[in-house]
Amino acid sequence: MAIQTSGEAESAVFALPDDDSEITVLVVDDDPDLLDLTATFLEREQEGFETHTESDPTEAIDTVAEVNCDAIVCDYEMPTLDGLEFLEAVREDYEDIPFILFTGKGSEEIASEAISKGVTDYLEKRTGPEQYSLLANRICNAVEQYRASEALKRSEAKFSKVVKNSTDVLGIVDKNGHFKYISPACESELGYEQEELIGECAFDYMPPEDRQEAMDEFFTAIEYPDKEPTIEFRFEDPEGGWTLVEARGKNLFDDEYINGFVVNARDITEQKEREQELKQQNEQLRNMRQMMSHDLQNPVSVAADSLVLYQDTGNERWLEKVENAVDRIDELLDQVSDHPVGETDITDTETVELRDIVSSAWKTVETPNAELHIESSKEFEADASRLKRVFENLIRNAVEHCDESTVVRVGTTDEGLYFEDTGPGIPEDERDEIFESGYTTDPEKTGFGLNIVREIIIGHGWDITVTESDDGGARFEIAGIVYQPSVYN
Known part of the structure; x- marks a missing residue:
């Protein structure tokens, strides 16, 4: 009154x-x-x-x-x-x-x-x-x-x-990080009903490795109200999984209506996945450019050197090598236009003969001091052009790492096929690294050859390992190939 x-x-x-x-x-x-x-x-x-x-x-x-x-x-x-x-x-x-x-x-x-x-x-x-x-x-x-x-x-x-129709989560926490309010979007974005989070400490839902940074930023903003931090952290969902969250905070403890720390948060899990996907695709584009540059060296060298010999001798067999090399360049360029970025599985296959693929690859690589022995051959399903790249790179790898003449042997096994040489071999402690992109022991080389080999083999659904041949050279074994019933010796 x-x-x-x-x-x-x-x-x-x-x-x-x-x-x-x-x-x-x-x-x-x-x-x-x-x-x-x-x-x-x-x-x-x-x-x-x-x-x-x-x-x-x-x-x-x-x-x-x-x-x-x-x-x-x-x-x-x-x-x-x-x-x-x-x-x-x-x-x-x-x-x-x-x-x-x-x-x-x-x-x-x-x-x-x-x-x-x-x-x-x-x-x-x-x-x-x-x-x-x-x-x-x-x-x-x-x-x-x-x-x-x-x-x-x-x-x-x-x-x-506004809050009800916003996909962002708006929260207000006290000076200890406990929720005083959280918008309805927490159900769709974080998986919790509003009443489940009110009174809870936000930091308790973060993993230890994210919690410390979030607390540091929060308490700094409590002390310095002009600071408006933006951080990323994982927030545990009801099933024990993690939602990646980006949150922007503002100290409004001096506001008579708010009297709290306002946090505007959103789920950025899909955004980060997309960013990672784009990063991987960009990396694939860079690798593809470098790989194509690497793979084109073989047929370009064969074409150039064969053209010199044809001009010097007039022998048409060298001209035939030039034509084969040019055809191979066309095949490689077609692969680039036909193969979508980000897609590594190989589904366009046909029945191929091991002997034919290896022989064709041998013709596109300069092998002046090497011999090829095809010890057995079978038919199986594969992408002929890409499998040819595998053998081109394996042949080139064998030839380039041998100072003297080398013998290359290719054949089949019950599990797949093998490719080996009589060169110096690969040290055991380096065998896990040779398939990595850019790995090489020669600073003048790109280091993409064996990485290309592994990507194509994996794309077929096969496995590849490297061991030592009976002669002490490198032996590559490819497993997982399903052969056709017919066998050629």
Whole structure:
């Protein structure tokens, strides 16, 4: 209950709400003289007051809506409806509009009932004009609070609508990192209902390796409010998996409505997967360019050297080698245009003969000091052009690593096939590294040859390992090949 003080009565200075300079007041009193006096004095107290009067409370119920009033000043004892009955009628449609009971019949009983029924303020009529100054002050204070409350409700409604329809998760945590609020998006993004996370510590849902950085950034922002950190961390889902989250934070503990640390978070798992995929594709493009450069060296060298010999001797067998090398260049270029980036599986296969593939590959590599022995041969399904690249690179690898003449042997086994040479072999501690992209012991070489071999073998669904041949050279074994029934020795 509001209590009149001498200070209030003497002061005629009061502030109107900031959002509107005009206050519309409906005055209801069955006494025409008091009704006129109240309205007149209120308007004299403040130019921003606009008063409307009603002597019949039953008619005043409709007037509330018609004049769009900001506050109601009402007498208590009236013939048709008393002030509290009128209040009940008003509250059916206007739950929060300021209602000041201004009555000459004051009692503790009436005051108590008025408060229980939701009256905004209670003021007894007195003699003297100073009472209207006090009444005006009470009206302004009530309207200011009412308008601020309504503005907050509108703001909260907009906020709620935005949050509800946002795919980002909006959270507010206290100074210990416990959730005070989290938006409904937490269900779709993090897998939890809102009530499951309220009161929980956000850091408890992070793995140790992510938690420390998140806590460091959080407590730094608590100490330095101007700092607005953006971090990435994993957040555990209800099944024990991890959601990769990007969160932006802002210290709003000084905000009277928020009083917390606001976190705007989103699931970036798919984004990171896509970024990784693009990174891998870019890496594949770089590797493909380098691999093609490497693979083209063989047929280009054969074509160039054979052309020199043809020009010197006129022997057409060298011209035939040039034609074969050019055809091989075309095949390699076709592979680049036909093979999608990011796709390593080989599905376009045909029946091939080991002898034919190896013999064709031998023709495209310069082998002046080497011999080829095909010890056995079978038919099987493979991508002929890509398998030819495998043997081109294996042959070239054998020839380039031998200072003297070497013998290359190719044959079949029950599990697949083998390729071996009589060269210096590959040290055992290097055998796990030779298939890595760019690995080479010769600084003048690219180191992509055996990496290409492994990629093509894996693309066929086979396996490749390297061991030592009986002569001490390198032996490559390819397993997983399914042969056709026919066998050629």
